[in-house]
Amino acid sequence: MVKLVFCLRRRSDISAEEFHRYWGQEHAALVTGYAEVLGIRRYVQLHTEPGPANAALAASRGAPEPYDGIAELWFDDAEALAASAATGEGMAAAIDLAHDEERFIDHSRSPLFVAAEQVIIG
Numbered sequence: 001m002v003k004l005v006f007c008l009r010r011r012s013d014i015s016a017e018e019f020h021r022y023w024g025q026e027h028a029a030l031v032t033g034y035a036e037v038l039g040i041r042r043y044v045q046l047h048t049e050p051g052p053a054n055a056a057l058a059a060s061r062g063a064p065e066p067y068d069g070i071a072e073l074w075f076d077d078a079e080a081l082a083a084s085a086a087t088g089e090g091m092a093a094a095i096d097l098a099h100d101e102e103r104f105i106d107h108s109r110s111p112l113f114v115a116a117e118q119v120i121i122g
Contacts, residue, residue: 001041002078006071006112008105019068020047022104030100031073034093038084042074067110081114 010019024045031043047069048054054066075081085094101107 004073007067008069009109010068011106039080044072046070
């Protein structure tokens with residue numbers, strides 16, 4: 001399996017609360033609805049926790065601005081990921097998802113990449 005990993009930063013005009021609400025409810029439902037068309041096997045959202053722990057961790061390492069969250073979309077393999085938008089229906093789904101993301105994600109500050117897990121513990 002491979003993952004499409006999307007490190008998300010919210011748009012500057014959206015509060016953290018609204019970002020997490022919209023992503024966790026509205027956008028998640030949209031992704032779920034397109035999962036079969038796009039060949040998505042698993043979808044995980046990692047929402048950054050507010051509070052002093054993350055600030056302390058960042059300060060201890062001189063870390064850059066944190067992400068608001070990370071999305072993981074799992075596919076059977078790289079070919080399945082590439083083929084996911086190759087059909088008309090898949091392309092329409094990918095376009096719809098990208099347009100929805102523009103409502104709450106700052107794409108210019110939100111990298112994404114394909115990765116393969118290498119489990120070390122567990």
